[in-house]
Amino acid sequence: MKLLINLIRNLLGGIIATIDFVTRGSKLKRTAEAQQQVEAELEKLSLFQFFACPFCIKTRRAMHKLNLPMVKRNASQGSPFRNELLQGGGKIKTPCLRIEKDDGVEWLYESSEIISYLEKRLKNADTVFL
Numbered sequence: 080m081k082l083l084i085n086l087i088r089n090l091l092g093g094i095i096a097t098i099d100f101v102t103r104g105s106k107l108k109r110t111a112e113a114q115q116q117v118e119a120e121l122e123k124l125s126l127f128q129f130f131a132c133p134f135c136i137k138t139r140r141a142m143h144k145l146n147l148p149m150v151k152r153n154a155s156q157g158s159p160f161r162n163e164l165l166q167g168g169g170k171i172k173t174p175c176l177r178i179e180k181d182d183g184v185e186w187l188y189e190s191s192e193i194i195s196y197l198e199k200r201l202k203n204a205d206t207v208f209l
Contacts (some may be wrong), residue, residue, distance in 0.1 A: 092131020099136050106146040117201050118148065124151040125178040127164045134190040138174040141194040147201060150175075 106126035109117065109119070120134050128151055134154040142149055154173055161171060168186035176187040176196065187193055 092133070092136075095133055096131055099140055101139065103130065103143055104109055106113075106143060109146065114146070116144070120201060121147060121149045123154055125161060125177045127152045127154045127168070127177065128173045128177040129153070129155055132173055133173045138190045138193050139208055141197060142197065145197060 102142065126135075126138065126149055128139070130153065139151070151193065152158075152163075154161045154164045154175075164173075164175060165171050167184060168188070170188075172188055174188070174190050174193055176193045178185040178187060178196075187196060
């Protein structure tokens, strides 16, 4: 029974991911300098995710729209990033944004909170948009 549920979940997730890829809109355009600034900020961030998770797809879609080429880490069974997520964040739940700060690391769960954080931090008035 559990195998059947996993199969259905993965099949539906794959369909959702395909639809997301096909219907994805255009990226936010910035000047080259502004994009470099954004990418420098992204070096402090990484997204722990499952490929077929609808909430991860929602987060990746927002990242694409905001033109945020961030490191994505697969936290599925058998991945070395799964243990990093458990040790650092305290639970295996995705999506999870790992935020490196001067005083340590913050782990942010929930797709809506992650998207809001990224919009506030990386789509601000200091960045020049085309």
